[in-house]
Amino acid sequence: MELIIPLDGQGKTPMYEQIYRYMKKEIRQGNLKAKSRLPSTRALAEHLKVSRSTTQLAYEQLLSEGYIESVPCKGYFVSAIDELVEVQENFPGTFVALEEKKVKGDAVDFSPRGIDLDSFPFNTWRKISKNILVDDNKALFLNGDPQGEYALRESIRNYLHSARGVRCSADQIIVGAGNEYLLMLLSLVLGPGKVIAMENPTYRQAYRVFVSQGYQVIPVDMDKSGMDIRMLEGRERKGLSQAGEAQIAYVMPSHQHPTGIVMPVKRRQELLAWAGRKEGRYLIEDDYDSEFRYKGKPIPALQGMDREGKVIYIGTFSQSIAPAIRIGFLVLPPALMAEYKRKAGFFSSTVSRIDQNILYKFLTEGHYERHLNRMRSVYRAKHDCLMSGLKPFEATFSVTGEYAGLHVLLAHKKGLREEELVDRAQASGVCVYGLSRYFIHPEHNPYRSTVVLGYANLAEGEIKEGLSRLKRAWEIQD
Amino acid sequence: MELIIPLDGQGKTPMYEQIYRYMKKEIRQGNLKAKSRLPSTRALAEHLKVSRSTTQLAYEQLLSEGYIESVPCKGYFVSAIDELVEVQENFPGTFVALEEKKVKGDAVDFSPRGIDLDSFPFNTWRKISKNILVDDNKALFLNGDPQGEYALRESIRNYLHSARGVRCSADQIIVGAGNEYLLMLLSLVLGPGKVIAMENPTYRQAYRVFVSQGYQVIPVDMDKSGMDIRMLEGRERKGLSQAGEAQIAYVMPSHQHPTGIVMPVKRRQELLAWAGRKEGRYLIEDDYDSEFRYKGKPIPALQGMDREGKVIYIGTFSQSIAPAIRIGFLVLPPALMAEYKRKAGFFSSTVSRIDQNILYKFLTEGHYERHLNRMRSVYRAKHDCLMSGLKPFEATFSVTGEYAGLHVLLAHKKGLREEELVDRAQASGVCVYGLSRYFIHPEHNPYRSTVVLGYANLAEGEIKEGLSRLKRAWEIQD
DNA sequence: GGGTATTTGTCCGTATGTATG
DNA sequence: TCATACATACGGACAAATACC
Numbered sequence: 001m002e003l004i005i006p007l008d009g010q011g012k013t014p015m016y017e018q019i020y021r022y023m024k025k026e027i028r029q030g031n032l033k034a035k036s037r038l039p040s041t042r043a044l045a046e047h048l049k050v051s052r053s054t055t056q057l058a059y060e061q062l063l064s065e066g067y068i069e070s071v072p073c074k075g076y077f078v079s080a081i082d083e084l085v086e087v088q089e090n091f092p093g094t095f096v097a098l099e100e101k102k103v104k105g106d107a108v109d110f111s112p113r114g115i116d117l118d119s120f121p122f123n124t125w126r127k128i129s130k131n132i133l134v135d136d137n138k139a140l141f142l143n144g145d146p147q148g149e150y151a152l153r154e155s156i157r158n159y160l161h162s163a164r165g166v167r168c169s170a171d172q173i174i175v176g177a178g179n180e181y182l183l184m185l186l187s188l189v190l191g192p193g194k195v196i197a198m199e200n201p202t203y204r205q206a207y208r209v210f211v212s213q214g215y216q217v218i219p220v221d222m223d224k225s226g227m228d229i230r231m232l233e234g235r236e237r238k239g240l241s242q243a244g245e246a247q248i249a250y251v252m253p254s255h256q257h258p259t260g261i262v263m264p265v266k267r268r269q270e271l272l273a274w275a276g277r278k279e280g281r282y283l284i285e286d287d288y289d290s291e292f293r294y295k296g297k298p299i300p301a302l303q304g305m306d307r308e309g310k311v312i313y314i315g316t317f318s319q320s321i322a323p324a325i326r327i328g329f330l331v332l333p334p335a336l337m338a339e340y341k342r343k344a345g346f347f348s349s350t351v352s353r354i355d356q357n358i359l360y361k362f363l364t365e366g367h368y369e370r371h372l373n374r375m376r377s378v379y380r381a382k383h384d385c386l387m388s389g390l391k392p393f394e395a396t397f398s399v400t401g402e403y404a405g406l407h408v409l410l411a412h413k414k415g416l417r418e419e420e421l422v423d424r425a426q427a428s429g430v431c432v433y434g435l436s437r438y439f440i441h442p443e444h445n446p447y448r449s450t451v452v453l454g455y456a457n458l459a460e461g462e463i464k465e466g467l468s469r470l471k472r473a474w475e476i477q478d
Numbered sequence: 479m480e481l482i483i484p485l486d487g488q489g490k491t492p493m494y495e496q497i498y499r500y501m502k503k504e505i506r507q508g509n510l511k512a513k514s515r516l517p518s519t520r521a522l523a524e525h526l527k528v529s530r531s532t533t534q535l536a537y538e539q540l541l542s543e544g545y546i547e548s549v550p551c552k553g554y555f556v557s558a559i560d561e562l563v564e565v566q567e568n569f570p571g572t573f574v575a576l577e578e579k580k581v582k583g584d585a586v587d588f589s590p591r592g593i594d595l596d597s598f599p600f601n602t603w604r605k606i607s608k609n610i611l612v613d614d615n616k617a618l619f620l621n622g623d624p625q626g627e628y629a630l631r632e633s634i635r636n637y638l639h640s641a642r643g644v645r646c647s648a649d650q651i652i653v654g655a656g657n658e659y660l661l662m663l664l665s666l667v668l669g670p671g672k673v674i675a676m677e678n679p680t681y682r683q684a685y686r687v688f689v690s691q692g693y694q695v696i697p698v699d700m701d702k703s704g705m706d707i708r709m710l711e712g713r714e715r716k717g718l719s720q721a722g723e724a725q726i727a728y729v730m731p732s733h734q735h736p737t738g739i740v741m742p743v744k745r746r747q748e749l750l751a752w753a754g755r756k757e758g759r760y761l762i763e764d765d766y767d768s769e770f771r772y773k774g775k776p777i778p779a780l781q782g783m784d785r786e787g788k789v790i791y792i793g794t795f796s797q798s799i800a801p802a803i804r805i806g807f808l809v810l811p812p813a814l815m816a817e818y819k820r821k822a823g824f825f826s827s828t829v830s831r832i833d834q835n836i837l838y839k840f841l842t843e844g845h846y847e848r849h850l851n852r853m854r855s856v857y858r859a860k861h862d863c864l865m866s867g868l869k870p871f872e873a874t875f876s877v878t879g880e881y882a883g884l885h886v887l888l889a890h891k892k893g894l895r896e897e898e899l900v901d902r903a904q905a906s907g908v909c910v911y912g913l914s915r916y917f918i919h920p921e922h923n924p925y926r927s928t929v930v931l932g933y934a935n936l937a938e939g940e941i942k943e944g945l946s947r948l949k950r951a952w953e954i955q956d
Numbered sequence: 957g958g959g960t961a962t963t964t965g966t967c968c969g970t971a972t973g974t975a976t977g
Numbered sequence: 978t979c980a981t982a983c984a985t986a987c988g989g990a991c992a993a994a995t996a997c998c
Contacts, residue, residue: 014985040964051987056966066851072965073994113621126611133604143591143801177655177804177828184662188690192670208824212666323621324831326655346686350655350828353802492981518968529983534970551968551990601983 015050019058027067027078034080038068041076108466109431112258112407114457119378120322121371128361132354144353146345148175148329152360156329159363164290165300166313172337174330177350179286179316180209182330185347186312187213189332189340190248190282197246199227201438203257203286206250218246219440226263227251229270248282249275253302254290258438258452260401260409268302275310282336287315291372292379293404309333317359319406320372327351327359379406385460386453389467392478407454409435415449421474422451428473430466493528497536505545505556512558516546519554527600586944587909590736590885592935594856598800599849606839610832622831624823626653626807630838634807637841642768643778644791650815652808655828657764657794658687660808663825664790665691667810667818668726668760675724677705679916679923681735681764684728696724697918704741705729707748726760727753731780732768736916736930738879738887746780753788760814765793769850770857771882787811795837797884798850805829805837857884863938864931867945870956885932887913893927899952900929906951908944 013021026032038044041059045052059076062068068076147153153170160166176182183206187194196210200219210217220231232246249271253263263271275281285302293299303313316328332340349356362368386408390399397410410432412421418434425432435450436442455463470476504510516522519537523530537554540546546554625631631648638644654660661684665672674688678697688695698709710724727749731741741749753759763780771777781791794806810818827834840846864886868877875888888910890899896912903910913928914920933941948954 016985041966042964053986053988057985059965064852065848066855070965071994073963073992075964117620122611126608129607129611130604133600133607177659177830178826180825181655181659181828192692205824205826212821214670323826326826326828326830343690346683347658348656348683348801348804350659350804352655352804352830352833355830355833494981519970520968531984532982535981537969548969550970551988553968 016054016057016061019044019048019055020061023058023062024065024067027062032078034078036078037074038076038078107426107429107431108458108462108469110407110433110453110455110466111431111457112433112452112454114454115319115322115406116375116378116382116456117322119371119375121367124362124367124371125358128358128365128367129354132357132361144349144356146347146349147171147173148349148351149353149356149360152356152363153329155360155363159368160301160313160315160331164287164315165304166331167304168313168331172331172334174332174340175349175351175356176328176330177326178318179314179328180205181350182314182328183209184213185344186284186314186330187215188344189336191339191343194248195246197227197232197249198440199251199256200440201258201435202250202440203252203288204438204440206286207440210250217440219444220246220249221446222256222259222261224261225267226253226256226261227267227271229267229274232274247278247280248284250284250286251302252286252288254287254299255293255404257286257288257405258401258407258409258435260403260405260407262299262403263302265305268305271302272306272308272310276308281310282312282333283310284312284314287313289319289405290315291320292376292406294380294383294402303331306333309335312336320375321362321368325355325359327355379456382455382458382460382463385463386455386467389464392471392476393467393474396474396476406456407452410451410453411447412449416474417448418451421449424473425451425470428469430469430473432470493526494532494535494539497522497526497533498539501536501540502543502545505540510556512556514556515552516554516556585904585907585909586936586940586947588885588911588931588933588944589909589935590911590930590932592932593797593800593884594853594860594934599845602840602845602849603836606836606843606845607832610835610839622827622834624825624827625649625651626827626829627831627834627838630834630841631807633838633841637846638779638791638793638809642765642793643782644809645782646791646809650809650812652810652818653827653829653834654806654808655804656796657792657806658683659828660792660806661687662691663822664762664792664808665693666822667814669817669821672726673724675705675710675727676918677729677734678918679736679913680728680918681730681766682916682918684764685918688728695918697922698724698727699924700734700737700739702739703745704731704734704739705745705749707745707752710752725756725758726762728762728764729780730764730766732765732777733771733882735764735766735883736879736885736887736913738881738883738885740777740881741780743783746783749780750784750786750788754786759788760790760811761788762790762792765791767797767883768793769798770854770884772858772861772880781809784811787813790814798853799840799846803833803837805833857934860933860936860938860941863941864933864945867942870949870954871945871952874952874954884934885930888929888931889925890927894952895926896929899927902951903929903948906947908947908951910948 023032023038032038038059039047041052041055044055048055059068059070063070063076067079069079070076150170152175153173156173156175157168157170160168174182174185176185187210192214195216195218197218197220198207198210199222207217218231221228227249232249251263251271253268255262271283275283283302283306287301290299290301301313303311310333312333313331314328315331317325318328383402387399387402390408390410393399393410396414397412400409400411402408418436422432422434432451432453435447435452438452458466471478501510501516510516516537517525519530519533522533526533537546537548541548541554544557547557548554628648630653631651634651634653635646635648638646652660652663654663665688670692671694673694673696675696675698676685676688677700680697685695696709699706705727710727729741729749731746733740749761753761761780761784765779768777768779779791781789789811791809792806793809795803796806861880865877865880868886868888871877871888874892875890878887878889880886896914900910900912910929910931913925913930914923916930917923936944949956
């Protein structure tokens with residue numbers, strides 16, 4: 001047999017790999033039949049004028065991938081490969097497909113969904129992940145706890161306790177892949193056919209999950225303290241089409257999305273009292289965005305005030321770290337934990353154990369705290385920049401929601417319609433977002449002239465530029 | 479010689495120094511006698527899962543201090559050290575905490591759920607993950623595509639096409655966190671209140687998901703070709719309590735779990751015909767374990783035979799890579815894609831974008847193919863070891879399911895009850911598992927004397943030991 | 957037909973280049 | 978710049994299989 005392998009002694013690909021690839025191709029294409037013998041490492045080495053270990057390396061690679069078999073003292077032989085899987089190798093070329101294309105042009109996008117991407121702790125994350133992925137960490141590759149790694153839940157518990165005043169044990173925590181999944185799981189635990197009250201406007205993804213689970217959703221208007229509690233009791237709801245009385249209320253007491261309203265203690269107590277009045281009533285506390293406050297003390301979670309096991313707490317690391325980190329968690333009251341174990345306890349966790357362990361280290365080694373502090377100051381700077389830049393707007397707009405979170409609301413005092421505001425901003429190269437999109441039934445939005453401005457993903461320069469464009473668009477005087 | 483050197487991959491002291499210190503101590507204390515040979519740099523490197531130059535560095539240090547001597551082509555040998563001068567004595571005393579020992583006891587566990595943990599490609603995974611987590615990859619931290627990264631779906635499509643004969647576009651693929659989540663999502667897409675036929679015995683996690691979604695499940699008995707199709711039509715089902723006629727059938731044609739039955743083409747066509755006969759009928763093809771076959775050609779997926787868009791394909795990387803990698807995927811027929819977009823299209827993906835990109839590179843750079851081939855040969859070796867060790871059992875048991883997958887079934891010919899088999903094995907220090915656990919109603923298991931033996935997570939020595947214990951336990955003659 | 961030279965896989969120590977922090 | 982770790986490449990020693998005289 002005459003093998004002529006083109007070897008490039010200079011190029012980037014190592015010589016043994018060139019031999020390996022050549023052989024693999026020949027075997028694949030059937031030029032080298034099964035059972036036929038390959039030249040010995042020595043013979044081939046001499047033929048190609050390379051060292052024996054070079055040919056040896058190539059053969060070892062083929063061996064480890066099952067293309068050939070070795071018989072000591074006899075030679076290497078081609079395996080029967082018709083059973084070998086062939087994965088399409090579409091090398092480099094397609095890598096570009098991953099890039100996000102920025103289509104916005106040079107528009108300033110006050111998207112309320114963004115977060116500051118420059119501040120993701122790449123190095124820390126990379127380092128931790130490297131340390132997690134070491135060979136002696138085999139246990140990581142077994143099936144994990146359905147509720148999530150116990151150690152991670154412990155550290156989440158500690159964080160929730162000290163930072164948010166949540167009272168729970170690690171056993172009550174369920175780690176899962178993102179808010180929506182967790183709400184789905186929660187629906188399973190609560191059981192089908194529930195009637196659920198939601199603040200209006202609210203976090204629409206949650207609304208859609210509940211609808212997808214067949215829940216009946218009752219939109220509840222908000223006053224300045226948050227959800228109008230009288231409507232929960234059904235007394236004042238005659239105008240609305242819904243029949244059932246709500247059994248569950250979904251609220252964001254710390255910082256309502258999108259209004260930014262903080263629910264005062266009085267209203268919280270009323271809510272808890274409502275939940276306590278009937279068997280089977282529950283409150284779902286979505287502690288969205290609670291990490292970022294700019295004035296006053298952080299408000300402890302509603303869950304911490306609960307003495308009767310009526311509050312389901314849901315939180316996430318998507319906002320505070322990055323949306324790509326699909327890790328959130330539920331804290332269930334004891335009664336529901338039993339339900340969970342019965343109905344959904346067999347569900348494997350949806351979060352990779354590797355990721356759970358990375359997050360665990362991120363939390364316990366103090367990176368999370370440092371990260372939050374850094375982010376808080378980053379966001380505060382942006383927030384202050386935005387607020388001072390909004391001064392001239394205050395004659396025309398009333399600005400709300402400025403104490404926390406990553407966006408503010410501008411309500412036009414003269415009632416200019418939100419579509420008009422959005423369109424004129426768009427025409428001047430700025431994206432702002434109407435409040436309607438947060439209403440359960442956008443057409444029933446009673447506030448027709450409010451827009452939302454998020455600033456998390458904008459640099460200070462961009463914020464200033466955006467505001468100056470808005471001034472032109474909306475004819476604001478300095 | 480068995481050297482167990484406690485290595486701390488992330489501590490401050492370099493790994494080569496840890497090896498060096500350990501060796502030095504052993505030599506000093508006389509545990510390693512003069513003239514005795516040390517493991518070769520290669521062998522030790524492999525044993526400790528480090529690079530050879532790491533062990534090399536350690537040996538060079540020992541060499542330069544005279545603790546050992548090197549003989550080319552033979553090895554390193556311990557010097558006679560009574561003549562050695564002690565240079566320095568800096569024993570900090572605080573050796574790194576020993577790894578926690580395996581607490582399993584010495585029972586041999588033929589768990590059918592295990593996979594080979596030693597073969598996870600740690601280095602590749604770590605390297606890819608490192609390359610993904612670079613600062614200029616900011617786009618990774620935005621919200622991703624709800625169906626999963628497009629590029630990843632493309633590469634899954636390519637793999638499914640060439641390896642499994644699945645015909646689809648990347649747009650039909652939905653990536654999600656594990657089988658159970660995907661089945662939940664699928665239930666959402668199919669809508670509530672369906673009646674679903676499942677092979678009996680089957681994959682119980684799937685059964686539990688469907689039940690949790692309020693589906694009515696009809697267990698369908700199996701003949702030697704798989705699901706008994708007459709029962710689907712409702713004609714032969716009088717004995718059973720179910721009322722409704724199945725609209726959906728959940729099957730594992732390539733390698734039924736746990737029976738290992740491969741569905742022949744004829745039965746597949748009948749199934750497809752059944753699905754085609756009425757509007758709204760669908761087949762769910764769970765392509766569990768299809769990667770590992772030991773005899774004959776791999777069987778293409780049922781989905782590839784479907785011309786009417788009746789097959790929903792579900793697959794996962796949990797078996798083939800590691801259960802901790804919580805990534806699986808659905809392939810929906812076009813009609814259901816529309817439903818998906820309408821009902822669940824707003825659900826964010828449950829898999830971290832980072833992980834998706836790691837997997838993407840793992841697929842496109844050919845690592846997956848290499849990994850599968852390597853695993854196949856690892857598993858084949860274990861399989862052959864088990865099968866040859868089972869020869870003496872064949873007088874007492876009939877062995878089935880040996881052509882594929884990671885476990886076999888042993889049916890006692892004289893009808894010894896499975897509890898008895900399991901208990902007696904247990905008493906002899908072996909875990910085997912009764913077939914009952916796979917039945918939808920375990921108490922209705924008609925095969926009362928069959929046990930399941932998985933071998934994926936056992937070394938060949940353990941398999942042999944386990945079998946020899948089983949011989950004693952079950953009184954098998956050689 | 958039995959000893960011997962050769963071939964072969966396998967193991968070994970060694971040397972150098974390269975990436976990373 | 979330097980320590981650390983990994984990748985690549987080289988060639989010698991050996992035992993088992995095999996071909997040859």
